[in-house]
Amino acid sequence: MTEVAPQKTHVVVVGGGYAGTLAANRLRQRPDIDITLVNPRPVFVERIRLHQLVADTGAATADYATLLGDGIRLVVDAVDRIEATARRVLLSSGAELDYDYLIYAVGSTGATPAAVPGFADFAYAIADLESAQRLRYALADLPMTAPVTVVGGGLTGIETAAELAERGRQVTLVCGAALGPSLSRRGRRSVAKRLRGFGVNVLESATVTEVRWDAVVLDDGAVLPSAATIWTAGFAVPDLAARSGLSTDALGRLLTDETLTSVDNPYVVAAGDAAAPSGQPLRMSCQAAGPLGVQAANTVLSRIAGTAPALLDQAFVGQCISLGRTYGTVQLSRTDDTPVNLALGGRTGASIKEAICKGTVWAIRREAAKPGSYLWLKGGKRPAQARTEGALR
Numbered sequence: 001m002t003e004v005a006p007q008k009t010h011v012v013v014v015g016g017g018y019a020g021t022l023a024a025n026r027l028r029q030r031p032d033i034d035i036t037l038v039n040p041r042p043v044f045v046e047r048i049r050l051h052q053l054v055a056d057t058g059a060a061t062a063d064y065a066t067l068l069g070d071g072i073r074l075v076v077d078a079v080d081r082i083e084a085t086a087r088r089v090l091l092s093s094g095a096e097l098d099y100d101y102l103i104y105a106v107g108s109t110g111a112t113p114a115a116v117p118g119f120a121d122f123a124y125a126i127a128d129l130e131s132a133q134r135l136r137y138a139l140a141d142l143p144m145t146a147p148v149t150v151v152g153g154g155l156t157g158i159e160t161a162a163e164l165a166e167r168g169r170q171v172t173l174v175c176g177a178a179l180g181p182s183l184s185r186r187g188r189r190s191v192a193k194r195l196r197g198f199g200v201n202v203l204e205s206a207t208v209t210e211v212r213w214d215a216v217v218l219d220d221g222a223v224l225p226s227a228a229t230i231w232t233a234g235f236a237v238p239d240l241a242a243r244s245g246l247s248t249d250a251l252g253r254l255l256t257d258e259t260l261t262s263v264d265n266p267y268v269v270a271a272g273d274a275a276a277p278s279g280q281p282l283r284m285s286c287q288a289a290g291p292l293g294v295q296a297a298n299t300v301l302s303r304i305a306g307t308a309p310a311l312l313d314q315a316f317v318g319q320c321i322s323l324g325r326t327y328g329t330v331q332l333s334r335t336d337d338t339p340v341n342l343a344l345g346g347r348t349g350a351s352i353k354e355a356i357c358k359g360t361v362w363a364i365r366r367e368a369a370k371p372g373s374y375l376w377l378k379g380g381k382r383p384a385q386a387r388t389e390g391a392l393r
């Protein structure tokens with residue numbers, strides 16, 4: 001009698017960022033899983049280094065061959081639609097893939113402001129590889145004395161302004177409300193001091209109301225010359241989940257329970273910036289995306305094994321901000337991500353930040369070589385879980 005080989009489980013991971021690559025590598029703990037990773041580019045993008053790519057102080061891509069474990073199939077394509085009931089994805093190329101489980105890890109993008117004239121024609125983005133490359137080429141054509149405006153006082157805006165100013169660019173940072181609203185008083189002071197040192201013109205409460213080819217207009221009517229305007233304010237996610245008829249939060253993140261499983265379909269599990277567990281998403285960060293990726297994979301592994309998946313459990317430690325290549329600020333936080341009034345600055349901050357950037361890629365490679373080895377900090381408070389426990393008592 002000929003033996004029939006046991007059927008393998010097919011898991012499709014959509015999106016090869018921090019969450020998706022870690023999830024794919026983690027799944028290799030079971031040899032009976034076929035793993036397909038779908039990503040639109042043949043290279044991994046280190047988004048946390050995109051401001052370096054723009055300022056020409058570093059690269060922001062890595063070869064998937066060095067990041068993915070043996071046997072993971074990389075399909076360079078984009079998922080156009082998820083047919084969750086049929087357990088099938090339709091790709092932009094016209095191809096289709098059937099799956100047993102799907103991990104949704106499509107990440108995030110920059111936001112498009114609703115009513116800012118000139119934004120679409122004249123503003124540059126930095127949130128994805130192609131936008132960052134376009135901006136890099138545009139800057140290369142400009143003299144160093146040309147005024148550059150960075151819009152958005154969040155961490156991406158701060159890092160971009162500092163990186164360019166350290167290289168000698170004339171930078172104005174228009175914050176829109178406050179500089180580093182997620183930072184403590186000390187953290188903000190540390191960042192402000194360094195930006196001042198680089199000569200960045202920080203306009204905390206000003207807002208950009210119009211972008212022109214050679215200027216920005218502020219809410220008080222002032223017109224600032226700007227040869228390149230970089231829009232970092234706001235956050236958006238791909239609309240794939242919503243387009244596919246899956247429940248999302250208001251922004252479009254896939255709505256899941258605390259095991260990261262879609263509230264609509266038990267075979268769809270989400271991770272990273274595009275996931276909204278219990279409608280209470282974690283902060284957009286690779287600090288959250290990595291642990292979410294491995295926990296999403298753990299949920300799939302549990303389901304295949306017929307055991308109950310664990311509830312989301314991870315903790316934040318702080319926010320690390322690079323301020324050029326030689327300075328940085330490390331804002332320490334409670335495990336629920338609220339900042340404490342404690343920050344490390346200067347060269348120590350820069351070394352910690354660089355170690356973290358290197359560490360993210362190192363951790364993906366290690367998980368590829370040794371599936372199951374990824375460790376993350378646990379114990380962060382999840383308001384949704386606290387509510388459920390309270391209700392049970």
Ligand SMILES: Cc1cc2nc3c(=O)[nH]c(=O)nc-3n(C[C@H](O)[C@H](O)[C@H](O)COP(=O)(O)OP(=O)(O)OC[C@H]3O[C@@H](n4cnc5c(N)ncnc54)[C@H](O)[C@@H]3O)c2cc1C
Pocket residue numbers: 014015016017018019020038039040041045046047048049050051077078079080105106107108126127128156159238240271272273274284285286287288289320321
């Ligand atoms: C300039 C900059 C600096 C940053 N600095 C930091 C920092 O210092 N620390 C920090 O924690 N975070 C930082 N972030 C945020 C961080 O990069 C993101 O939070 C992180 O990348 C999220 O990881 P992810 O895996 O969820 O998604 P991503 O890394 O965005 O990966 C998602 C992947 O899915 C792919 N994808 C999208 N749609 C589809 C589709 N339909 N089909 C197939 N694939 C698809 C995308 O192309 C991408 O490759 C920074 C971001 C930027 C832009």
